[in-house]
Amino acid sequence: MKKPNISVDGFIPAGRRPERVGNKPGADAPRRVGRPVAIDGMQPRRTPVAPQNFQQPQQLQRPFAEDNDIQASLREIDNQPQRPVRPEPDKKEQKRLKAEKKLEKINKKRQKKNKKPLSFEQFKKRRLIKRIILIILIPLLIFLGFQAWRLYNNLSRVVGGDILGLFTKTRLKQDDNGRTNVLIFGTSPDGWEGADLADSIMVLSYHQDNKDAYTVSLPRDLYVKHTCQSWLKTTAGKLNESYGCGKQDAKDSGKDQAASEQAGQAEIAKTAQEVLGMEIHYKVHANWRVLTEVVNALGGIDVKVEAYDGSSMVYDVATKIRYRNGETVHMNGEQALAFSRARGSAGGIGLSGGNFDRERNQQKIIKAIVEKAKTSNKADFNVMMGIIDALGNNINTNFETKEMQTIIEILKEFNAEKIVSIPLVDEKNKVQLLTTSNIAGASVVVPTAGTYNYTAIKNYVKKRISPTAEMNEEARLVILNGSGIAGVAAAEQTKLTKQELNVVQVGNYPGGVQAKHTIYDLSNGTKPKTIEKLKQTYGTNVVTTIPPTISKYNADIVIVLGTENQR
Structure with a gap:
């Protein structure tokens, strides 16, 4: 087999020739001159071809010994053994080497602290434990971070102030008698018909030191003075219109949604304060969705149904509720909402008190919610977050973040069974501070002492509370x-x-x-x-x-x- 030509340092040897000079066979044959070869990038001069009869002078003839030496060198190069190429380490080996280097650094640090060095197996075990912890911890931190954002997002919609206020404990505002008074009123959700009309209105009075609590409900149809220049263009009307009047007037004056909401709350609070003679420190505006969502998050509530007129049952045509007098009913959110709105307006049984019966039932619902929230499983994270979501989506207040710690402490100690309801109409105890009337063709509620005369109501409430x-x-x-x-x-x-x-x-x-x-x-x-x-x-x-x-x-x-x- 013909051996290929080999390049050494840029030199390309000529192929083997059958002809030889001197005493070798074919010596008389003319020698073929090969093509000039470029060495190290240099272009050689072309050697002129000798005439056919040209005889090389004896002293200039080159022996073929040099060619033999070159061929021998090339053969020697070809016959040299190849140096073994060390294979690259695979990935597994690379990881091990890297781990060994890391272990070496760790053991150096341990030696400085006079600690026993770790074996490679100990190092691997500790590294595995750390990785397992990270695998568990990272998703947990992401989850907790999301829930923290969810909590703050909801709280920021419910209360005012910045997040740093959560780390501050501030006592709630109070009057000269040490009582904190909170106006709570409900409406339909935004976008629903009557969203600016208050459906239920109540004042909760709590003593932060004595821990006693009272509630007073005000009829939505109570005829009061109000400022309603833009919306109804009236100076007097039903109490349930006061919130919408303040809100719409503020909107028409160019205020934004948040400012208009606060203006509406302030207007209805001012009227409630005038009727009851109580300083209102805080306002809570909730739409009825918060009731259904909170009750459902709690898994339902238990409510004792009572027909205050002594009927054998409580039935309301409008809301379709039907319960036996005296029975305790487990209600879901929708049932609790229907029960709290029933007043026999379209007919029924056991609701002869109309709005007054509805106000009592609403207070029953609130007590049941508070009691269930206190006795529910505190470890049930879903329940807690469900309540927080319901509050964040459906409640607007003027509480501040710096008061949240105080509110939480109050709720922990709060006993719903000790809430005392103060009815303004109570036939059993001969209390008749309100009556029905007709003004401008509308059925309304007015003080028994006369329209806008709230003196007896103020004294009665003051006597009961402070x-x-x-x-x-x-x-x-x-x-x-x-x-x-x-x-x-x-x-x-x-x-x-x-x-x-x-x-x-x-x-x-x-x-x-x-x-x-x-x-x-x-x-x-x-x-x-x-x-x-x-x-x-x-x-x-x-x-x-x-x-x-x-x-x-x-x-x-x-x-x-x-x-x-x-x-």
Whole structure:
């Protein structure tokens, strides 16, 4: 087999020739001159071809020994053994080498700390444990991060303030009697018909130190004064319109959605404060979806159904509810909503109280929700997040993040069974502070004392929630006009009523005109706080010797007004 030509350092040897010079066969044959070869990039000069009869001079003839040496060198190169090529390490071996280097560094550090070096097996085991922890921890951190964002996103929609407020504990606002009053009202969701009309209105009053709680519901049809320039263009109307009036007026004045919402809340809070005489510190506006979602998140609530008029059942045509009187019903969100809205407006049984019955049932629902939330499984993360989602999507308040820690503490200690409801109409206890009426063709609710006259309501609520020492004595007062000036007794009645004193009668003094005021104590000293307050008010002493003209009055204290300080 013909051996291929081999290139050495850029030199390309010529092929084997059968001809040889000198004494070799074919010596007489003319030698063929090969093609010039470029060595190291240089172009050689072309060798001229000798004429056929040209005889090379003896001294210039080159022996073929040089060719033989070159051929021998090439054969030697070809016959040299190839150096073995070391194979590249596979991936597994590369990982092991890398791990060994890392272990070496770790053991150097351990030696500096006078710790025993790790074996390779120990190193692999520890590395495996770390990787398992990371595999578990990273998804967990992602999940917790998402839930934290979800929680903050919902809280930021419910309360005001920044996230740093969550790490601050601030006491809730309160009045002079230490009570925190929260207005809670509900509407339909945005986009629904009547979304700006309050369907239920309630005030929750809580004492942060005594831990007692009271609720007072206000009828949606209560006729009140309000400012409604843009929406209804009225100055008076039903209480359930007040929120929408404030909101729409703010919108029409160019305010954004958030500012308009706050304006609506402020308007209905102002009216509730005027009716009840309670300072409103916080407002909670919820649409009815929050009720269904919270109740469903809790897995339902248990409510005792009562027919307040003594009927054998409670049935409402509009909401289709039907329950036996006295039975405890497990309600889901939709059933709880229907029960809280039933008022017999389209007919029914056991709802003769109309709105007043509905207000009582709404308070039952709230109590049941609070109680179920407290007794539910605290470890059930889905329940907690379901409630948070429901609140974030459907509630708007003016609480701040810095008050959240206080709210959480209150909820932990809160006992729904101790919530005391204060009805403004209670036939059983002979309370009739409200009545129905018709104004401009509309069926409305007005105070029994007269339209816009909330004095008796304020005193009643004050007496139940934050009674003064005088209110607890429940002294019955009679005011007699002895000044000879018309209207003095009636004016004094208004003044004392605002001081939470119970004036049961006014009239003229039968003994004629008196120069000074006189206070007669007919209680035999059983009303000392009231007597002391009246002494300070009128700057006079108390008479315990009662003349016949005074003793005939059915009262604990009789006040006779004289001409002093009267003009």
